Amino acid sequence: xxxxxxxxxxxxxxxxxxxxxxxxxxxxxxxxxxxxxxxxxxxxxxxxxxxxxxxxxxxxxxxxxxxxxxxxxxxxxxxxxxxxxxxxxxxxxxxxxxxxxxxxxxxxxxxxxxxxxxxxxxxxxxxxxxxxxxxxxxxxxxxxxxxxx
Amino acid sequence: xxxxxxxxxxxxxxxxxxxxxxxxxxxxxxxxxxxxxxxxxxxxxxxxxxxxxxxxxxxxxxxxxxxxxxxxxx
Numbered sequence: 001x002x003x004x005x006x007x008x009x010x011x012x013x014x015x016x017x018x019x020x021x022x023x024x025x026x027x028x029x030x031x032x033x034x035x036x037x038x039x040x041x042x043x044x045x046x047x048x049x050x051x052x053x054x055x056x057x058x059x060x061x062x063x064x065x066x067x068x069x070x071x072x073x074x075x076x077x078x079x080x081x082x083x084x085x086x087x088x089x090x091x092x093x094x095x096x097x098x099x100x101x102x103x104x105x106x107x108x109x110x111x112x113x114x115x116x117x118x119x120x121x122x123x124x125x126x127x128x129x130x131x132x133x134x135x136x137x138x139x140x141x142x143x144x145x146x147x148x149x
Numbered sequence: 150x151x152x153x154x155x156x157x158x159x160x161x162x163x164x165x166x167x168x169x170x171x172x173x174x175x176x177x178x179x180x181x182x183x184x185x186x187x188x189x190x191x192x193x194x195x196x197x198x199x200x201x202x203x204x205x206x207x208x209x210x211x212x213x214x215x216x217x218x219x220x221x222x223x
C-alpha cells in the first residue's frame with residue numbers, strides 16, 4: 001500500500017531534487033513490527049516506517065536509518081529520543097531536530113519542508129533571529145505540539 | 150531555529166499519539182509550543198515574538214539586543 005499517490009510522489013521527487021544540495025539522513029526509532037509486548041505497543045510505527053521508506057526512496061540524497069528503540073537504547077539515549085516513533089533529522093552530525101509520531105496529513109508537509117530546509121542549508125530566518133540564536137550559549141528545549149488534521 | 154544553533158533542541162510532537170504528554174502541558178489547541186517545559190506559546194506566532202519567548206525561557210533576553218521588542222504596527 002502506497003502512502004503517496006503517483007502524482008504526489010512525482011511532485012515530492014521534484015521538490016527534493018531541487019532542494020537537496022546536501023545529504024539529509026532520517027533516523028527512525030521504532031519497534032520491530034510484528035512484536036507485541038504489552039506496554040511496548042506502537043500502533044503507528046509500522047506505517048511511519050513505510051511512509052519514510054517511500055519518501056526516502058524519492059531522492060538519492062535522502063537516506064533512512066532504522067533503529068530499534070528497545071534493542072538499541074544507547075542510540076536513543078545519545079540523541080535524546082524518549083518515545084516512538086521518532087524521526088531524528090541528522091545532518092553534519094547534528095541530531096537536535098526531531099519529529100515524534102507519524103507524519104501524516106498536514107504534518108507530512110512539515111516533515112518535507114524540514115528536509116528541504118536542511119538540504120538547502122538555509123534556515124530561512126530573519127537576520128535578527130539568526131544573530132541572537134548564534135550567540136545562545138545554553139540548551140533550549142522547544143516542543144511543538146501538532147495534530148495531523 | 151535548530152539549524153542555526155544545535156543547542157536548540159526542537160521537537161514536533163503529534164499530540165494525539167502522545168496524550169499523556171499533551172495532557173501534562175494542557176494542550177488543547179494546536180499548535181502549542183512549550184519551551185524548556187515552562188514557557189508556553191499558543192498558536193503560530195510571528196518569528197520575533199517566538200524568539201522573545203525562546204530567549205526569555207533560556208534566560209538570555211539580553212540577546213535581543215538594543216532593538217525594541219515588536220509591539221505592533223508603527
